Each structure stands twice: as structure tokens, then as C-alpha cells.
Amino acid sequence: MISASGRSKAVELIDEAVISGARLPKACTExxxxxxxxxxxxxxxxxxGSYEDLRPTAERPEPANKLSAxxxxxxxxxxNQSEFASMPPCEIxxxxxxxxxxxxxESTFYRILRENNMQHHRGRTEEPVHRPISTHVAxxxxxxxxxxxxxxxxxxKGMFYYLYLISDxxxxxxxxxxxWEEESAELASMLIKRTTLAQKVLSTQxxxxxxxxxxxxxxxxxxxTLYQLGITPSNSRPRVSNDNPYAESLFKxxxxxxxxxxxxxxxxxxxxxxxxxxxxxxxxxxxHSGIKFLTPAQRHNGEGATIMKKxxxxxxxxxSLHPERWNGRTTRDWTLPDQVYLNPEKATIExxxxxxxxxxx
Numbered sequence: 009m010i011s012a013s014g015r016s017k018a019v020e021l022i023d024e025a026v027i028s029g030a031r032l033p034k035a036c037t038e039x040x041x042x043x044x045x046x047x048x049x050x051x052x053x054x055x056x057g058s059y060e061d062l063r064p065t066a067e068r069p070e071p072a073n074k075l076s077a078x079x080x081x082x083x084x085x086x087x088n089q090s091e092f093a094s095m096p097p098c099e100i101x102x103x104x105x106x107x108x109x110x111x112x113x114e115s116t117f118y119r120i121l122r123e124n125n126m127q128h129h130r131g132r133t134e135e136p137v138h139r140p141i142s143t144h145v146a147x148x149x150x151x152x153x154x155x156x157x158x159x160x161x162x163x164x165k166g167m168f169y170y171l172y173l174i175s176d177x178x179x180x181x182x183x184x185x186x187x188w189e190e191e192s193a194e195l196a197s198m199l200i201k202r203t204t205l206a207q208k209v210l211s212t213q214x215x216x217x218x219x220x221x222x223x224x225x226x227x228x229x230x231x232x233t234l235y236q237l238g239i240t241p242s243n244s245r246p247r248v249s250n251d252n253p254y255a256e257s258l259f260k261x262x263x264x265x266x267x268x269x270x271x272x273x274x275x276x277x278x279x280x281x282x283x284x285x286x287x288x289x290x291x292x293x294x295x296h297s298g299i300k301f302l303t304p305a306q307r308h309n310g311e312g313a314t315i316m317k318k319x320x321x322x323x324x325x326x327x328s329l330h331p332e333r334w335n336g337r338t339t340r341d342w343t344l345p346d347q348v349y350l351n352p353e354k355a356t357i358e359x360x361x362x363x364x365x366x367x368x369x
Contacts, residue, residue, distance in 0.1 A: 015049050015059035083120050142242050143351045149308050152177035154218045156255040160279050161272035169279045172199050178348050179308035182287050187280045193227025218242040316342040
């Protein structure tokens with residue numbers, strides 16, 4: 009809510025802009041308010057001699073549909089009857105209707121119970137736990153890895169091969185993969201060991217491995233291997249399918265390749281050969297939109313800054329040759345981000361008209 013001093017300053021700046029020749033709607037937009045809000049403030053100041061918002065102190069009539077004290081007490085008495093003691097409001101209200109009685113809606117029952125501290129978890133099941141989202145940030149390769157397992161159709165219906173795949177958050181590069189005929193924590197542990205050796209990741213370097221909650225990801229053998237290698241395990245929230253988005257996106261890229269075999273691979277060797285060709289294409293030929301159309305291998309090997317600098321020079325040269333085609337605009341931004349987040353926390357920033365007005369003055 010904008011203070012009275014902020015409103016006064018905003019009106020003053022808008023009036024100055026209009027006197028100087030600006031249009032009122034444009035001046036209001038610059039300060040983040042509408043023309044209607046401006047006129048409402050002017051009317052309020054003429055009526056009360058102040059820009060102070062009267063809404064917090066306004067007297068409001070009680071809603072016509074508000075429950076009386078007797079009706080609220082009747083709800084409390086009803087839910088405390090022995091026949092309704094173990095029933096939630098969503099069952100109590102229909103049960104009362106079957107008896108030819110209606111007191112209030114289910115939501116009203118719930119609201120009154122909460123207001124009287126009577127709405128708690130009941131039953132023998134554990135109370136639901138709301139876990140925070142797993143978020144990590146990478147500033148270089150081999151800091152955050154993500155891994156998952158996907159099905160590859162076999163030669164007959166109901167038979168599958170399993171692709172184990174590890175990718176790097178910062179570079180999107182595939183750092184490790186294998187195809188096996190079964191899912192197991194032991195096979196996953198072997199892949200992790202081979203991947204750390206191939207990437208020359210020491211146990212003294214901080215490394216997070218993020219995955220979902222599948223049994224191979226949380227098996228005792230897998231966890232023992234991670235602790236032995238100094239890797240911190242991270243898991244998605246239970247029953248949340250999009251906490252490992254980059255791994256899922258990579259699997260979609262894989263299964264939508266033109267030469268993918270949706271009807272099944274003839275053998276384990278055929279599946280491994282196809283995946284080997286895919287990994288080679290993905291790492292060295294696929295220009296990834298999430299890393300400014302570098303290949304994952306270029307980003308992983310530290311070649312990104314040099315390539316982006318050359319791209320910027322090409323664009324600047326093209327603009328100097330035909331500046332009219334850019335119409336005064338800058339060239340495309342080829343800057344690479346220094347930080348890459350897994351499941352970044354959403355922050356909503358609302359514009360502050362007071363600060364905007366002060367900055368404009």
C-alpha cells in the first residue's frame with residue numbers, strides 16, 4: 009500500500025510531466041499506476057485534504073450471509089456429538105442432509121473448526137509432511153550432477169532395457185551413462201564410481217548428486233558409495249514429478265530423435281550402440297538452447313567464453329555494416345550465466361511506486 013507522501017510525490021511528478029507536454033496516461037504508466045488511480049487520488053485529496061488511504065480504517069457492514077453466534081455454536085455442538093466424533097466435515101454435512109438437516113457448507117465447518125483450534129490431523133496415519141523443494145546452484149562443471157533411469161523398449165512387449173544417465177547441471181553435458189537389463193542400486197553405484205574417475209572428481213571436491221526417489225537412487229549400496237566418494241545425495245520431493253527437470257528434458261530429447269526405436273531394440277548390444285551414437289551427437293553436435301546454443305561439450309570444457317566473444321564480434325560487425333537493419337537496437341546478448349540453478353525459488357517482486365517516484369525526482 010502506497011503511503012500518503014508517496015502518493016503526493018507521484019501526483020506532483022505527473023502534473024509536472026503533463027505541464028511539460030507529456031500525455032497523462034504515459035506519465036502514469038512511468039510511475040506504475042493507472043490513469044484511474046491518479047484521478048482517484050486527486051478526488052480523495054480534494055475531499056479530505058490528504059492522500060491518506062482510508063480503506064484500513066473504513067467501517068464496513070457485516071455480510072448479510074454471516075452466521076450468527078447461535079449457528080456457529082450449533083456447528084461446534086454437532087461435530088462433538090458421539091456419532092460424528094470420527095467423521096470429517098466432508099462426511100458430516102452429507103450425513104446431516106440424509107437426516108433432513110442442513111446447517112452450513114463443508115468449508116464453513118472447516119473454517120469454524122480451525123478458528124476454534126479443533127481442526128487437527130486425526131487417525132493412525134502419519135500427518136503429511138510438506139518438504140521444501142530441493143534447490144542447488146552450480147558455478148562450474150562437476151559441482152551438481154543429475155541422474156535418472158529411463159525405459160528403452162526391448163524386442164518383445166513387456167521387455168525393457170534401462171538407460172542409466174548422469175548429466176551436469178552447469179554444462180548440460182552427459183558425464184556418464186550405461187544400459188543394462190535391470191534396475192539396481194549396485195549397477196548405479198558402479199556407474200557413479202566410473203563417472204567420478206572419468207571426470208577426475210576427487211573426494212575432497214564438493215559434489216551434489218540429485219535424483220528422484222526411485223529404489224536404485226536410495227538403495228543402501230548406492231548411498232554407501234556416495235558417502236565413500238564424498239558425494240552429497242539430493243532427492244526430489246515424494247510424488248513430485250518435476251523436481252528433476254533437466255534429467256526429464258534430456259530423456260525427451262533422446263526419445264524424440266528421428267532414429268529412435270519406439271517399437272523396441274532387438275538386443276542389449278543394439279540399445280547400447282544407439283545410445284552411444286546419441287551421446288556422441290548430444291555432446292558434440294547438439295546446440296543446446298539452454299546454454300546459448302553451445303554444444304554441451306564446449307560448455308563443459310570451458311570453451312564457452314571464447315566462442316561467445318567471437319559471436320558477439322560477428323554480430324557487431326554485421327550491425328556496423330548495416331546499422332539500419334537493427335533500427336537502433338543492440339545486438340543479441342550472448343552472455344553466459346555465471347550461476348545455474350536447479351529448481352530456483354520463485355520470487356515475486358512488486359514495483360514500489362514510492363521508490364519509483366523518488367528515483368524519478
